[in-house]
Amino acid sequence: MGASTRPALRPGVTPWCERTTSVVRMAALSGPRIRHSVAFALHHAEGSEEEAGFLDALRALANIPGVEAFEVVTEISPKNNYRHGVSMEFADRAAYDAYDAHPDHRSFVAQRWVPEVVDFLEIDFAATTQH
Amino acid sequence: MGASTRPALRPGVTPWCERTTSVVRMAALSGPRIRHSVAFALHHAEGSEEEAGFLDALRALANIPGVEAFEVVTEISPKNNYRHGVSMEFADRAAYDAYDAHPDHRSFVAQRWVPEVVDFLEIDFAATTQH
Numbered sequence: 001m002g003a004s005t006r007p008a009l010r011p012g013v014t015p016w017c018e019r020t021t022s023v024v025r026m027a028a029l030s031g032p033r034i035r036h037s038v039a040f041a042l043h044h045a046e047g048s049e050e051e052a053g054f055l056d057a058l059r060a061l062a063n064i065p066g067v068e069a070f071e072v073v074t075e076i077s078p079k080n081n082y083r084h085g086v087s088m089e090f091a092d093r094a095a096y097d098a099y100d101a102h103p104d105h106r107s108f109v110a111q112r113w114v115p116e117v118v119d120f121l122e123i124d125f126a127a128t129t130q131h
Numbered sequence: 132m133g134a135s136t137r138p139a140l141r142p143g144v145t146p147w148c149e150r151t152t153s154v155v156r157m158a159a160l161s162g163p164r165i166r167h168s169v170a171f172a173l174h175h176a177e178g179s180e181e182e183a184g185f186l187d188a189l190r191a192l193a194n195i196p197g198v199e200a201f202e203v204v205t206e207i208s209p210k211n212n213y214r215h216g217v218s219m220e221f222a223d224r225a226a227y228d229a230y231d232a233h234p235d236h237r238s239f240v241a242q243r244w245v246p247e248v249v250d251f252l253e254i255d256f257a258a259t260t261q262h
Contacts, residue, residue, distance in 0.1 A: 126205050
């Protein structure tokens with residue numbers, strides 16, 4: 001794959017390396033960057049309209065300022081009872097805190113998350129300083 | 132940042148977008164790709180030599196064939212009791228299964244993981260087919 005297939009970056013344009021998902025691996029965390037993941041299960045039946053509606057509402061959180069690398073995913077491990085996941089990254093703690101306090105996030109948690117989620121676990125990964 | 136700062140890809144060379152970690156966001160999952168994350172806590176004291184030795188042994192799992200985007204990280208959420216994490220990606224289920232069955236992985240689990248880990252949770256994320 002030659003350089004000629006990669007367009008130049010322009011402001012607001014998703015870099016090539018993020019769009020060519022089939023060959024690109026996850027970038028490592030570094031500095032103050034935080035990867036926030038939540039695994040969860042819903043009251044709704046699998047494949048139901050209610051499930052789809054919840055996941056669509058969840059996807060709207062990607063529009064909150066500071067949210068990067070946002071993904072709604074499927075949890076496939078047989079070793080836990082979660083069935084869905086959401087993953088996002090923040091440049092630093094301040095960006096994470098601003099997301100947490102954002103009215104759209106607070107509203108989603110109160111109106112959708114609390115009534116529709118059965119169980120969940122939050123995991124926040126940050127770079128480890130090697131010994 | 133112009134295209135001129137990005138070298139052409141050559142076989143075996145890590146793409147630019149993976150090396151410039153300070154500005155690169157995690158690439159989204161797609162197709163059969165799986166992101167395997169484990170959050171865990173150790174019996175060892177924080178900052179101890181025993182902890183460092185365990186994490187070094189854990190990092191050696193990155194050498195097992197099929198393991199991609201391997202990271203040992205710190206778990207920083209106050210909402211759970213895990214203190215460390217490890218994250219890796221596999222191209223597909225076959226690569227994941229091969230890793231799981233690899234003698235180096237099995238040996239690490241038996242000799243280090245079982246005796247030294249207090250508690251852990253495995254989460255496997257895969258791309259969601261949107262409704």
